[in-house]
Amino acid sequence: MRRLSVTILLSLMTLGIFAQEDLMNIVNQSTPNEINYTTATFKSTRVMNGHSIERMQTGQLDVRISHRFETLNSGGYNFFGLDISYIHLGLEYGITNWLMIGVGRTEIDKTFDGFAKFSILRQSTGAKEMPVSVSAVTSVALKTLKFPDQNPTNYFTSRLAYVAQILVARKISEGFSVQLTPSYVHRNLVATELDPNDIFALGAGARLKLSKRVSLNGEYYYIANPKTYLSQQVYNPLSVGFDIETGGHVFQLFFTNSRGAIEKQFIGETTGSWKKGDIHFGFNISRVFTLKKHLKSSNY
Amino acid sequence: MKRLFLLAFFLNIVFAVNGQKYMTKNGFIGFYSHTPMEDIKADNNQVVGVLDISTGEMVFQALIKSFHFDRALMEEHFNENYMESEKFPKSLFKGKITNLASVDFSKTGTYDVTVEGDLTIRDVTNKISTKGTIEVVNGGINANSKFNIVPEDYKITIPGVVRDKFDKSMAVTVTMKYTPIANK
Numbered sequence: 133m134r135r136l137s138v139t140i141l142l143s144l145m146t147l148g149i150f151a152q153e154d155l156m157n158i159v160n161q162s163t164p165n166e167i168n169y170t171t172a173t174f175k176s177t178r179v180m181n182g183h184s185i186e187r188m189q190t191g192q193l194d195v196r197i198s199h200r201f202e203t204l205n206s207g208g209y210n211f212f213g214l215d216i217s218y219i220h221l222g223l224e225y226g227i228t229n230w231l232m233i234g235v236g237r238t239e240i241d242k243t244f245d246g247f248a249k250f251s252i253l254r255q256s257t258g259a260k261e262m263p264v265s266v267s268a269v270t271s272v273a274l275k276t277l278k279f280p281d282q283n284p285t286n287y288f289t290s291r292l293a294y295v296a297q298i299l300v301a302r303k304i305s306e307g308f309s310v311q312l313t314p315s316y317v318h319r320n321l322v323a324t325e326l327d328p329n330d331i332f333a334l335g336a337g338a339r340l341k342l343s344k345r346v347s348l349n350g351e352y353y354y355i356a357n358p359k360t361y362l363s364q365q366v367y368n369p370l371s372v373g374f375d376i377e378t379g380g381h382v383f384q385l386f387f388t389n390s391r392g393a394i395e396k397q398f399i400g401e402t403t404g405s406w407k408k409g410d411i412h413f414g415f416n417i418s419r420v421f422t423l424k425k426h427l428k429s430s431n432y
Numbered sequence: 433m434k435r436l437f438l439l440a441f442f443l444n445i446v447f448a449v450n451g452q453k454y455m456t457k458n459g460f461i462g463f464y465s466h467t468p469m470e471d472i473k474a475d476n477n478q479v480v481g482v483l484d485i486s487t488g489e490m491v492f493q494a495l496i497k498s499f500h501f502d503r504a505l506m507e508e509h510f511n512e513n514y515m516e517s518e519k520f521p522k523s524l525f526k527g528k529i530t531n532l533a534s535v536d537f538s539k540t541g542t543y544d545v546t547v548e549g550d551l552t553i554r555d556v557t558n559k560i561s562t563k564g565t566i567e568v569v570n571g572g573i574n575a576n577s578k579f580n581i582v583p584e585d586y587k588i589t590i591p592g593v594v595r596d597k598f599d600k601s602m603a604v605t606v607t608m609k610y611t612p613i614a615n616k
Contacts, residue, residue: 155453155482155491156526158613162457162480163493163522172512189504306518344513379594380505425502
């Protein structure tokens with residue numbers, strides 16, 4: 133009789149322990165295995181000068197104001213370059229979750245530019261594994277500066293330049309991301325016969341998060357075309373600086389050897405050299421506005 | 433000896449059948465904060481919840497990335513800066529109905545209950561106690577509750593610059609529509 137009661141008691145006790153564990157097991161088995169898309173590979177749609185794989189979501193407008201000052205080696209009289217600045221203004225908008233467009237204007241050569249950025253692949257873990265995010269950018273730049281020589285017939289098409297880029301990025305860890313950007317620039321009209329109309333370059337960018345809202349970014353474009361026998365000496369653009377995010381703004385503060393803020397200008401028209409001290413302080417201010425509110429679904 | 437084992441075995445089965453469990457994979461948890469500066473509102477419709485009516489025990493688990501906002505930028509900041517959802521992907525509640533005896537699960541109707549348990553967000557666990565209602569309907573059980581949580585209690589840091597955009601505490605609403613789990 134005693135053995136019976138002990139057995140019953142033991143059975144009931146083990147049942148009690150299993151109850152809570154049982155509930156947790158049911159919950160864990162039922163939690164859906166979703167696709168976990170990587171977010172915030174970079175804090176903004178630009179690494180520094182060049183595009184990053186980040187995009188504007190549907191209905192989001194990015195107002196961008198960029199300054200590139202003159203070179204630090206202009207001396208104290210010119211306040212180390214801060215006296216003169218080249219401005220780029222841009223408006224960028226997310227049409228769908230995978231397509232973003234932008235228009236802008238640069239002071240240099242009075243250039244208007246427009247671009248479209250397509251998000252092709254997104255890095256993800258979970259139900260679907262994708263090691264990298266891939267995007268494509270195509271842009272057009274229109275120089276509106278009056279032709280210096282009115283004698284020969286000047287064509288409208290001479291003002292145009294085109295850029296095509298593929299962006300491949302990976303968020304390696306929460307704090308570190310890298311991106312490779314093979315780029316092609318085509319300029320319809322160049323200064324002399326010696327200058328190439330087609331430029332091939334490979335860009336590399338990286339960002340290291342220093343805190344939740346501040347990161348250290350670097351960007352370098354290696355231009356594959358020979359740099360000898362050109363009408364003017366060009367250098368590979370290199371930029372290093374910080375991204376600071378505060379609520380709806382992202383401030384990008386950096387040093388670069390390029391005066392231009394658009395691809396056509398900094399890839400192939402950078403005439404400054406870091407070694408010679410042709411270093412410009414520059415910044416981008418990005419402010420995002422949500423024009424269209426939407427319930428973003430977890431399915432892409 | 434064999435008869436004793438057989439008896440213990442059958443007793444286990446009898447008790448297992450009586451431990452009726454209910455579950456949902458689309459439970460709702462939403463939170464809301466209102467200030468003159470800004471309204472913050474998010475919905476999660478993919479909460480997994482289990483309720484054992486014989487013991488009054490309940491467990492729910494919500495994936496942080498399944499909380500959706502109407503502004504994509506707000507959702508990104510929520511995950512990246514405030515919740516760090518890569519580090520802490522889930523939030524969990526494990527608790528029980530303290531006045532289980534006052535609920536008759538076999539009769540349809542609405543019953544007021546008090547639920548106590550542990551709420552874990554960002555690996556920080558706090559005991560919470562809240563009032564709610566259990567509604568027994570045909571084919572299921574609906575559970576509702578509203579309570580407040582203070583972000584700082586879960587080590588969610590809100591910078592001083594933007595503190596005025598958030599209310600002191602977030603109003604959380606839980607609505608679970610349970611259906612019975614078929615016994616194995």
